[in-house]
Amino acid sequence: MREFRLLAEGIGFTEGPLWTSLGRLLVTSVSRGQVLELDPRDGSVLRRIETGGGPNGLAEDEHGRVWVAQNGGSVRPSSSSRPVAAGLQTLSGDTVLDALAAGVRAPNDLVRGPDGRIWFTDPGSPHDPVPGQVYAYEPRTGLLERVADGIDFPNGLAFDLAGRRLYVAATRARAILRFDWDGAALRPAGVFARVPGGPDGLAFDADGRLYAALPDADRIAVLRPDGTGEDAIRFPGGTFPTNLCFAGAGRETLVVTAAKGGRVLALDGVATGPRQLVPATS
Helix, strand or coil: CCCCEEEECCCCCEEEEEECCCCCEEEEECCCCEEEEECCCCCCEEEEEECCCCEEEEEECCCCCEEEEECCCCCCCCCCCCCCCCEEEEEECCEEEEEECCCCCCCCCEEECCCCCEEEEECCCCCCCCCEEEEEEECCCCEEEEEEEEECCEEEEEECCCCCEEEEEECCCCEEEEEEECCCCEEEEEEEEECCCCCCCEEECCCCCEEEEEHHHCEEEEECCCCCECCCEECCCCCCEEEEEEECCCCCEEEEEECCCCEEEEEECCCCCCCCCCCCCC
């Protein structure tokens, strides 16, 4: 097992790590209805933002806004007293704004797409046997488009570095699905890889390898562009890694949310993440 640094612990069911263009490290506490900003050096909590409900994934758009996939507290009990509907939220400082609060069941994870839209998975509750969907939301017009459906609990998602393929974790099927994106339509392209345990969060490194958090297997799968695996990043039993991102000035640190114990872990020198998003100035 590789050496990791413990950044934080005891902060609830951790998810959705995000390294922003301003060099901020954010994570969600699904069980506490909060987004937390952590000091990337020692993990101390710099800010707590009450979103209510169950905030899950985080993403940043081209304007530097942070988006929250909000399941509305339907996935697990939340200690937050702030009622909120399932949908999408944005953060403006400590202010939480509802961007989308209708037409979805329980958004899980999200990413800014190559078309500028906010793409997100909507699996519903883990106890709901109905297949889930992937949506794309256009903030300027408010248009919500269902781009894929019939997925057995869609979870994490990530576009490749070229922005031409979308990868979606199908947790119950223990598979990572691949879709082709031509700028106008999303087309299924089959199973990219099958993995031990249900995959959760996904992230690419700068060399095009896909990292997949496998909570039940206590590891991170590392997959080459052809879907074959490299040596996995393994954790001690009972870690339950849920999601991951690349952080730091050079994007050389892999940050992993580990829900067991409410922890956030950092692994230095694993790989280098892709080029940092630069927000638009106009």
